[in-house]
Amino acid sequence: MAITGxxxxxxxxxxxxxxxxxxxxxxxxSLLRSFERLKYTPQDTVIVSGIGCWGKADDYIATNALHVTxxxxxxxxxxVKAVNPDLHVVVLMGDGDGVTIGGNHFxxxxxxxxxxxxxxxxxxxxxxxxxxxxxxxxADSITSTTAYGNxxxxxxxxxxxxxxxxxxxxxxxxxxxxxxxxxxxxxxSKKGFSLVEIISxxxxxxxxxxxMKTAVDMLNLYKQNGVTKDKYEKMSPSEQSNAIxxxxxVDKDAPDFNTRYEEIRQxxx
Amino acid sequence: xxRTPILMQGNQAIAEGAIYAGARFFAGYPITPSSExxxxxxxxxxxxxGVYMQMEDEIASVGAIVGASLTGVKSFTATSGPGFSLMxxxxxxxxxxxxxxxxxxxxxxxxxxxxxxxxxxxxVMQIKWGRHGDQAIxxxxxxxxxxxxxxxxxxxxxxxxxxxxxxxxxxxIVGHMRENFALPEPGEVEVVDRKKPEVSPDExxxxxxxxxxxxxxxxxxSEYVFHITSSMCGPEGFSNNDAExxxxxxxxxxxxxxxxxxxxxxxxxFLMDDEPEIVFITFGATTRxxxxxxxAAREAGTKAGVLQLVTIxxxxxxxxxxxxxxxxxxxxxxxxxxxxxxxxIQRLLGYNADIRRVNKYNGEVITPQDIMKVLSL
Ligand SMILES: Cc1ncc(C[n+]2csc(CCOP(=O)(O)OP(=O)(O)O)c2C)c(N)n1
Ligand code: SF4
Numbered sequence: 001m002a003i004t005g006x007x008x009x010x011x012x013x014x015x016x017x018x019x020x021x022x023x024x025x026x027x028x029x030s031l032l033r034s035f036e037r038l039k040y041t042p043q044d045t046v047i048v049s050g051i052g053c054w055g056k057a058d059d060y061i062a063t064n065a066l067h068v069t070x071x072x073x074x075x076x077x078x079x080v081k082a083v084n085p086d087l088h089v090v091v092l093m094g095d096g097d098g099v100t101i102g103g104n105h106f107x108x109x110x111x112x113x114x115x116x117x118x119x120x121x122x123x124x125x126x127x128x129x130x131x132x133x134x135x136x137x138x139a140d141s142i143t144s145t146t147a148y149g150n151x152x153x154x155x156x157x158x159x160x161x162x163x164x165x166x167x168x169x170x171x172x173x174x175x176x177x178x179x180x181x182x183x184x185x186x187x188x189s190k191k192g193f194s195l196v197e198i199i200s201x202x203x204x205x206x207x208x209x210x211x212m213k214t215a216v217d218m219l220n221l222y223k224q225n226g227v228t229k230d231k232y233e234k235m236s237p238s239e240q241s242n243a244i245x246x247x248x249x250v251d252k253d254a255p256d257f258n259t260r261y262e263e264i265r266q267x268x269x
Numbered sequence: 270x271x272r273t274p275i276l277m278q279g280n281q282a283i284a285e286g287a288i289y290a291g292a293r294f295f296a297g298y299p300i301t302p303s304s305e306x307x308x309x310x311x312x313x314x315x316x317x318x319g320v321y322m323q324m325e326d327e328i329a330s331v332g333a334i335v336g337a338s339l340t341g342v343k344s345f346t347a348t349s350g351p352g353f354s355l356m357x358x359x360x361x362x363x364x365x366x367x368x369x370x371x372x373x374x375x376x377x378x379x380x381x382x383x384x385x386x387x388x389x390x391x392x393v394m395q396i397k398w399g400r401h402g403d404q405a406i407x408x409x410x411x412x413x414x415x416x417x418x419x420x421x422x423x424x425x426x427x428x429x430x431x432x433x434x435x436x437x438x439x440x441x442i443v444g445h446m447r448e449n450f451a452l453p454e455p456g457e458v459e460v461v462d463r464k465k466p467e468v469s470p471d472e473x474x475x476x477x478x479x480x481x482x483x484x485x486x487x488x489x490x491s492e493y494v495f496h497i498t499s500s501m502c503g504p505e506g507f508s509n510n511d512a513e514x515x516x517x518x519x520x521x522x523x524x525x526x527x528x529x530x531x532x533x534x535x536x537x538x539f540l541m542d543d544e545p546e547i548v549f550i551t552f553g554a555t556t557r558x559x560x561x562x563x564x565a566a567r568e569a570g571t572k573a574g575v576l577q578l579v580t581i582x583x584x585x586x587x588x589x590x591x592x593x594x595x596x597x598x599x600x601x602x603x604x605x606x607x608x609x610x611x612x613x614i615q616r617l618l619g620y621n622a623d624i625r626r627v628n629k630y631n632g633e634v635i636t637p638q639d640i641m642k643v644l645s646l
Contacts, residue, residue: 078332108324
C-alpha cells in the first residue's frame with residue numbers, strides 16, 4: 001500500500017490557508033508520510049508549532065498539538081519531552097520563528113541535545129506578516145523592509161545547529177522530495193536534537209520581490225543550485241556562495257538530555 | 270502540624286510547599302531574591318522522580334512548565350521582577366490555553382535592575398495587567414514562612430482546580446525570612462488534582478463548555494489526542510476567528526474566576542472583632558508590621574485592627590467593603606511609590622474615604638513607627 005500519511009491529515013481543517021505555489025504543503029506531506037513510515041500514532045506524537053505560515057501546519061495535523069507564541073516553540077517542546085521521554089516531539093518553525101526571534105532557544109535546545117526534531121521551513125523571509133526580512137534573508141535581497149537591499153548578513157541554520165551541538169542536521173529543498181523524506185525520517189528516528197532545514201518558496205513575497213515570478217522559477221533555482229557535500233567542497237568560494245548545500249550534514253550519537261539527566265539522577269538517589 | 274518545627278526560610282518553604290502539592294517539574298532561571306527556590310528544587314526533585322531544568326531565560330522557563338503541565342505533571346517556576354517581566358508573554362499563553370501552572374514572584378525593587386537584593390511590593394499591577402489582552406489572574410501574597418508553604422499549596426490547588434496559572438506574589442522579606450515551621454504530614458493539608466476527562470477519546474474536546482467553566486484536561490501521551498493553541502479557539506482547541514467564539518472564549522477566561530470567587534479569595538483579620546476605628550489593610554510582609562502598629566495603637570487607647578489581603582487578585586472587594594466601610598481611618602502600608610493596593614481600596618470606598626498611605630520604596634522595610642506617623646495618636 002502506498003504511504004500517503006493521510007491518516008495524520010486533519011481533513012476537516014482543509015482547504016489550507018497557504019498561497020498557491022507555497023512550499024509548506026509539500027513539507028507537510030513529507031512529514032506526515034514519515035509519521036506513517038515510522039508507525040507513529042496520534043497519541044504518542046506531539047507537534048509543537050510557533051507563529052508564522054509554516055507554524056499554522058498544526059491545524060492540519062491529527063496528532064496532539066501545542067501551538068504557542070512566536071519563537072518559543074522549542075522551550076514548550078522541551079518541557080513536554082523532559083517529563084515524558086516516550087513521546088515523539090516534533091517542532092515546526094519558520095526561519096523567523098526558529099532562528100530569528102527564537103534564535104536563543106534554538107541554540108540552547110541543540111546544546112542541551114533534547115530529544116526532539118525541529119523542522120525549520122526556510123523561505124528567507126517573514127511570510128505571514130508580509131515578507132519582511134529575517135535572519136536568513138541573504139544580503140542584498142529585496143524584502144518589504146529592505147526596499148534597497150538587505151544590509152545584514154544571513155545565518156546558516158545548519159551550521160548554527162551543528163556548532164550548538166545537534167546530533168543530526170540535514171538540509172533539503174522542496175524540489176528534492178526524496179531527500180526531504182529521507183532526512184525527515186532519519187531526523188525523527190535520531191535520539192537527541194535533530195534539525196531538518198527545508199528551503200521553500202514563498203512566491204507571494206520573497207519570490208515576487210526578487211525576480212522569481214512563480215514558484216516554478218524558484219524550484220528551478222533549487223534544482224540548479226542544490227549540491228551535495230562532496231560537490232560543494234570542490235567548488236570555489238564564489239560558486240559556493242550561489243550553491244545550496246543539501247543532504248545529511250551531521251550525524252552523531254551524543255547522549256540526549258533525558259539520558260544525561262537520568263545518569264546524574266542516579267547520583268542523587 | 271505534628272512534625273518538630275525547624276528553622277526554615279520562606280523560599281525553602283515555597284519549594285517544600287510545591288513538592289507537597291505534587292509539583293514534579295521546575296524550570297527556571299536564577300535571580301535574587303528567588304534563587305533558593307531553584308536551588309532547593311535542584312536538590313529535591315531528582316530524588317523524588319521529578320525534573321529540574323535551568324532554562325536559557327524566563328521566557329523559556331514558562332514555555333517549559335506549560336509543556337510539562339500539559340503532559341500531566343504539576344509544574345512551576347520562580348523568579349523576581351526582571352524575570353517576571355520576561356515571563357509575561359508565555360504567561361499569556363498559559364492563560365489562553367487554560368494550562369495549570371504556578372509562577373512564584375519574589376518581588377524586589379525596580380524599575381529594571383533596581384535594588385537587586387532589596388524588597389518591594391511594586392509588581393501588584395504588573396501581576397494583574399502585565400500581559401496584553403483581556404485576561405484575569407489569581408495572585409496570593411504570603412506574610413510568613415508558614416504562609417509561604419500553605420499558599421504555595423493553595424496556588425497549586427487553585428491552578429489545578431480552575432485550569433489557570435496562579436501567581437504567588439511573595440517579596441524579598443518573606444522569601445528570606447527564617448521562622449520555625451513544622452512541615453505538615455502528607456494528607457494533613459488538602460491537595461487538589463485537575464479534573465480529567467471522563468468521555469471517550471473520540472468525544473473529548475479540551476475546552477468543552479462546562480457549567481463551572483472548568484473543562485477537564487487530558488494529558489499528552491494518554492489515550493486522548495488534543496490540540497491547545499495560543500490563538501482564539503472554540504471548544505475543540507483549533508484557532509477560530511468567529512466573533513461568537515471570541516466572545517465565548519474571553520467570557521470563559523473571566524467567568525471561571527468570577528463564579529469561584531468565594532473559593533479563591535482569602536483574607537485574614539487581626540483585632541477586628543470590635544469594629545475598630547482604624548483599619549490597616551495589608552498584604553505580604555507589611556502585614557506583620559501593621560499587627561505591631563495595631564497593638565501599639567490600642568496601647569495608646571485607639572481601637573485598631575488589621576485586614577490582611579491573602580488573595581490580592583481577584584481583589585477582595587467584598588471584604589474590603591465589609592471591614593473598611595465602618596472604619597474612620599484606613600491605613601495602607603506598601604513598599605511602592607504609587608500605592609497600588611491603596612488605589613484599589615480608594616476606588617471601592619470612594620475618594621472621600623480617609624485612606625492614609627504609607628509608602629516606602631527605597632529598599633528599606635516599613636516599620637511600625639512609619640505607620641504610626643500618619644496617625645498622630
Ligand atoms: C512576539 C511577536 N512578534 C511579532 C509577531 C508577528 N509575526 C507573526 S509571524 C511572524 C514572522 C513569521 O515568519 P517565519 O517564522 O519565517 O514564518 P513564515 O510565515 O515565513 O512561514 C511575525 C513577525 C508575533 N506574532 N509575535
Ligand atoms: S505568504 Fe509565503 S509562506 Fe505564507 S503561505 Fe503565502 S507563499 Fe507561503
